[in-house]
Amino acid sequence: MLKKLLAGVAVAGVMAAGAASAATEIVVQYPYGELFNETHKQIAAEFAKKNPDIKVTFRTAYDSYEEGTQKILREAVTNQLPDVTFQGLNRVRILVDRDIAVPMDDFIKAEKDFEKEGFHQAMFDIGTQNGKVYALPFAISLPITYWNLDLVKQAGGDPANLPTTWDGVIALAKKIDALGPDINGITYVWDITGNWLWQAPVFAQGGTMLNADETKVAFDGPEGQFAMKTLARFVTEANMPNLSQPDARATFAAGKTGVHITSTSDLAKTTSMIGGKFELKTHVFPDVKPGSGRLPAGGNVAMIVSTDKAKQKAAWEFIKFATGPLGAAIMAKTTGYMPPNKVANDVYLKDFYVQNPNNYTAVKQLPILTKWYAFPGENGLKITDVIKDHMNSIVTRSRANEPEKVLEDMTRDVQKLLPKKAS
Incomplete structure (x- = not known):
């Protein structure tokens, strides 16, 4: 009986090992x-x-x-x-x-x-x-705004009525920026992968990246002009610094920035980094046009x-x-x-x-x-880099005073990279 029992245990062990190895x-x-x-x-x-x-x-x-x-x-x-x-x-x-x-x-x-x-x-x-x-x-x-309510209060803002338009955001950011040389009014994480925060203000105004058959740039209309001018206003009116995504996050978490515009994906990490240093409140992405406005x-x-x-x-x-x-x-x-x-x-x-x-x-x-728009064709990834380069010229201040011309040049460069449709 003992031999049979041991044999049975051995067989069971082999079967278990076989099952484990078959995973x-x-x-x-x-x-x-x-x-x-x-x-x-x-x-x-x-x-x-x-x-x-x-x-x-x-x-x-x-x-x-x-x-x-x-x-x-x-x-x-x-x-x-x-x-x-x-x-x-x-x-x-x-x-x-x-x-x-x-x-x-x-x-x-x-x-x-x-x-x-x-x-x-x-x-x-x-x-x-x-x-x-x-x-x-x-x-x-989705894109949202992150607010340092301590700085909002110091600048005379109302934490219970945070602005929902870019005019209101920029006006409050200017007041926050004036609080001291080590304080930033605003940071906008424009370089997020895939031009996400380029698409957001364009879509929020009811615009699109390309026309219906994807043969022609469509972000050069009023919606894109609004988006590019707004980015330029962050720099020229609210004195936005040129910071990378990690640096902008760290600066905000250190209590040195009034409003930080980025993805909800950063919320857990940012909250942890703040660690109770100030009161954080998230708020909606500004200027979403009723009816036609969308967010990617x-x-x-x-x-x-x-x-x-x-x-x-x-x-x-x-x-x-x-x-x-x-x-x-x-x-x-x-x-x-x-x-x-x-x-x-x-x-x-x-x-x-x-x-x-x-x-x-x-x-x-x-x-x-x-949907987060993906540009068509073999040059899809290259197009996102081209858009990033043109936005960079605004944020680095080299072309912050000519957003219309930047948009015109960006439109031309993206159009060249679009696939040619068979006639």
Whole structure:
């Protein structure tokens, strides 16, 4: 009996070892480790509890959305792709055009009660290209304003009635800037990846980047003129310093800036950096035109890029969990992003938003959300660099007094890079 028992234990041990070794491993890579390392660590731990047969291995985080896309394009050539990649919302198009992204439609159709898990059509629309779903949104951000209420009060502003127009923002920023030589009135993180904060004021005025058939620049109209002149006013009227995104964040968190305009994604990190030094209040993005005004959704989506069928199935399980109620709630609590998942917002985060009203500012702007635009063609990434270079000429003051001419030159340079449509 003892021999039989020992033999049985041995067989069970072999079977257990075999099962463990049979676990499917998927490789996952995501951007911005400073924002998402803790998020993905917690999500992976919870995922492992429910999916012991799937092992998740992370690669070192991408430095930025652009770097992440460029890396995927290179790895597709050398057959070194991860199985799951998290990419900027405006980078779905290029990975679909290059036949790298795997469509998710069959996985979605096979799910039962998907709506009860908080998934809805708007989530699918964000990652849809050419009629197929290639990505699910993981973390959604919108542009908002961050205010140092201590400086607002010192400058004679009303914390209960913060401005909702750029005229009002600039006027208060000028008063704050006058408080002392080491105080900045305003910082605007214009260099956020993918020209996001160029698109925001244009879309907020009801404008677009290109015309309907994407053959001609459309941001050179009144909406783009308003956006470029406003950027110039930050410099010429409110004395905005030329700071990088990390430096602008650090300066604001140190209590040296009155109003800081950037993404909701920075909220958790910025709040932590402030550490109670002053009272922080988030507020809406200014001058959104009623009816036609929209704001571009920032953030990132999860995409399957594995060519292995078994790994694709495992990758889908991970993406489904990460964008589902629990994964989305973890993401929201560890960052400043919003989850697009309805159950996460309505159930898991209901009390969280009551206790953290600064996080709810962006949620209030969800009705005016629109896609983060991706420029078409082989020069899509280059166009974003061209726009950045022209905006840089304003912020560095070399051309701050001629925003109309800067916009004219930017229009010309972007138009040259657009794909030529067959006649």
